[in-house]
Amino acid sequence: SCTNIFSALQDDVERVFKCKTGNSSSTGGCTGIDSGDVPFDSQAVAYLNIYCYPQRRPSQEGWLSYCGMTSFKPPIRCPEIPPPIENGEKLGNRYSQHRRLEVVAGRDFSHIQALVKGIRNVAKLGQFQVATSGAVLHPSKYLVIVNPKGGTGKAESIYLSTVIPMLEQAGVEHDLCTTTHARHAEERVKESGTGSTDKDLADYDGLICLGGDGILHEVLQGVETRKDADEILKRLKIGIVGCGTSNGLAMSLLHESGEQYGALDSTFLICKGQTVPMDLSHYSSRNEEYTSFLTFSWAFIADVDIESESIRWLGRLRNELWSAWRAVWLRTYKARFSYLPPSKVADYKTTGITTMPSLSDDIPADDWVTIEDDFILFWAAHVSHASYTTYNSPASKMQDGVFQIMVIRPPISKYQ
Template identity: 30%
Template sequence: MKHKHKISALPEALESLEEDLRSEHLPLIASPHPGSALGMRKSSGNGRTLPFGKFQEECGSPSSSGRSVDLAKTSSEAVFMVKGRRVRAWLTSFGISIIPASSSWWKPWANLRYIPDALLFEEVLSATAQQHSQRTPCRCQSSRQRHCLIISTFKRGRRKRCDWKPIRLVLKSSNAEMVHEWALKIGEAIRMQPQRPSTLLVLINPFGGARRARAVWRRTASPIFNSAGVKCTTVETEREGHAREVVQALSLAELQTYDGIVAVGGDGLFQEVLNGLLSIRGAGGKAGQVAAHLRLGHIPAGSTDAVAFSLNGTRSQATAALHIALGDRTQLDVMRVDMGSGGHRYAVCVASYGYMGDLMRLSERLRFLGPARYGLAGAITLLRGRAYDAEVAFLPSDPVPERVRRECRAECDVCTPGSPTRAVGQQAPFMTSSRLALDEAGWVKRQGRYKSIMAVVTACRSDMSTNGLAPEAHLSDGRLQLVLVRDTSRFQYLRFMASIPRCGVCPEKFSFVEVLDCTAVCLTPRGAESCWNVDGELLPDNHIAARVHRGLLDVFARGIE
């Protein structure tokens, strides 16, 4: 913004600049999660967006002109210094509103952009009062402003809103009493947030991905949980299957202690934790009931991290940790895969047979290469160009209305319980074997030679395919997308694979690809067999029946903002 005025017109210019700065700055907030603090309003725990005007109306903070200050009776007002500049702040029932006390053309407000205008308690991790000692004064403060109100929160990415970064806002004042009072009030409001976890069980796989899980926990996630006052019990996994054993061995008292379980690792670790938790639920009893209330979280530190990516829209570890610490909750569909030889697995992303199964089998042998193994295994599998004979049967889902065929976002009206479109998709019987579904009427059969067969539960996003394998899949719509890729040349298959990062699986572009909406799938191999890759883990049996269970699992997430 350029403001060139003659000296005689300076007062008007300053006034107009002040207006410009305010009007430019104020719309920045658009914070989701309107406050439910102090019991004045109920929160769904999902990413709702509160327009700034509405926030001001509810919080009683100043109007966008900054002149007509009409404070609610409950609010307190104070003046702080931030980076050497005066700001006025209002503490209300919902959050904190901050505006510059004065704007001058030589002190642009833009320098303070990292400060949101309105900060809802739902998005604040903690607030503490601190005093700088006389001996070590902060270099940007006068000796009088020795008392700091430190608010731990986060800021959204400029390019990608769903990418969050933890930040600390430091508001300084000379009034120790006021700073302490504000810290206490904010702390009290945070304690009243309904969904915040207080104790978590954290499982860390130091072996997954690039073997960075320990560092991710120590440097990124743990400081966020510490700042939010969340107590964590950490367990490092020692072998394959250890995470599942730890979860299954939890006693009733331990289950009652925890608000959730967090996997720091890849999709394989998350799947182990999921299977451990659902096996407790499947066993029923009091432990099963308690386990049903536990939420799962995924802090990505693996090779693909499709679970965290699909939940949050980003692979950022800080974002995942922030969603957990802030206590977000959303429901997630879970697919139960029952094997012909007995035994079952649960998955939340995708089960694939053929190309992806062969790729996974080979990449497990190349694990010493780290995440690069997937590229090499993919190329070798493509060159081999295998296809498999199989009989596929599926149970079609209810017809899917056109409005459901769009990307799933935070506050999605398809996934949010109680919304009118939520009726789409059947609710499969809870915890029963998927094989029972075979007795139901309406199965459709296909037989042929397939390069790849996939049953996709959620969008299944990753670095390779940021829109996901199935961009229209929802977190909780009770629907599987069955992808059938018939045998074709290596070149055509390569074209198909190359198109996935741009638009996901796209049947319109390839005559040999079919996508079918269903709730259950059954596969019987004929002749030479590939193997099933269920959320990155190989199954010992290829004759399977799979069924989706709508919203079976609660996770620490709000969907993509």
């Protein structure tokens, strides 16, 4: 805006400063302006704001961090360049440490524009990257879905205090949808009817969920009903800020990105605008079909997850308490489990046979392995974390096409 102001002054001096009665000069009747001078407003001030979110160094993480608190306070003045991180040291959570620089008065802003372009290039902000196709870039527009009842109910406060200011700093526009009932998120992302006043999901560049893993599960079920579901999933950027009880996907994304767990850290990655593909899984039962992105749990894990809903108000502690209770009163379940080993998947992809047999079909005897027994626990995962405190599948990657499956069968003691 400052550049436009000074350009206007240079382009049309007499139009900006109207002439008054008095002695005329060679400038065309304007007084107080020497010939050849350009008016300059000495009161105008321009600032360059640089929004920084560095990670805390290991020495800045005190013992209070292990109790969920911190004694760290960001430095007020610009710190000196710290020494490099040594091998084995891990950086902590990100924090805000912004810079506001006053621009030296002048008429040429080209050097400031070059600096801003350089900062955006170094920051690798996805929405400011040059389009390789030559298409004209436009401000990113996201749909933000907030579940105010998820987990301990902090989603709305996190949205107001963290997500809104960081999206504004990154130049990302957004619309808000606050869920009011079950499956509201699913309804919102379905194809808009003729009488709907909401913008269709296809009109957005990205989708951000604030809640637990359940809110994104609802979104995926809604997207699957659309005729353009495949196109939407390929094009739409999807991010999640963990505000639920477990927050497994948020933790898995942060872990793979080398970040620590936190709402600000998740929002930081979202503002970057960089994306990676992620595996999705499809499940069929006798009664329904659905798409998922996290884990498939049965027996012990499912019992804990479902039965502990009665003490949801305890937050993540609910899982630990109910796990101990369920371990004391251990159950076993009869099942038949068949799977295709990873070594055989490559053969199937080569021959073009990649479809799963249906529930009513016989399992191919040659390549498939079948276990029919009593089960205590069955846990299939294709992300690293089932919750932000449960690192249950270290070998899982976001896009490797493989389930890592944990199975526990009797005989086994309660202590084990």
